[in-house]
Amino acid sequence: MVTEFGLLDTRKGTMKQRMMIPRRLALLIAAVPCLLQASPLDLPVKEQRKLLEQKLFPLLAEADRVVIYSLYPVKRERLKADPDRLELVVAFQVQDEKAAAALTDADRQVMAFARKAPTFEGFPILGKAVMKQPDEIRGFLTSVCGAMLASAENEGEADCHDPRHAILVVKGEQRLRFSVCFACGNSYLRGAPESAADAVKVFHHFKSSLRDAFEAKFVEQGVPHAPYAKNPLKAPK
Secondary structure (H helix, E strand, C coil): CCCHHHHHHHHHHHHHHHHHHHHHHHHHHHHHHHHHCCCHHHCCHHHHHHHHHHHHHHHHCCCCEEEEEEECCCCHHHCCCCCCHHHHHHHHCCCCHHHHHCCCHHHHHHHHHHCCCCEECCEEEEEEEEECCHHHHHHHHHHHHHHEEEHHHCCCCCCCCCCCEEEEEEECCEEEEEEEECCCCEEEEECCCHHHHHHHHHEEEECCHHHHHHHHHHHHCCCCCCCCCCCCCCCCC
């Protein structure tokens, strides 16, 4: 038997449910603009480039110091006691035993050094070139900005990311860290402020011309880099 009190309870429950519907609808309507907001990755090239120019380029202006690194392209955590096939393929493009036998003493020195070297974003550092003079810094960062590519300019490169190059840009307390893989066509930027988050999302890579700027600095300051037979590790002092 349903009592009067039971009926009142049922009606109260129904009333609460009816009151919840407008609230849910209001929340859904409020969320629609967020759902419909386009991702920076969906913007056309011109708009993505504007993000780079407005949000990233100023972070690269008037830096206090710039360091560029020559990296071993296999993360330290992936290195085994003895080089495996994956390491030989990535670091030396070695596909078979015959090619492995042809590795030079300089190559083997690099492999051994990578297992104890300090790291940049997890990748062993083989050497570095430091820039402190304002004109030198400005010239290199101008090359960086001029070579920067947005996601919409991506031509479908692989996504392996085995970087041999890196950049550290020091500006006050700010530390921008680029790891750069010219083999697969991907670069990553870390350390940018939240205000540049959309620009970081659309940043993709650099034109191959920046590799020439890296190589020039490496040669100038005697930094070991591939091919290692030509550009070997420095002998310890």
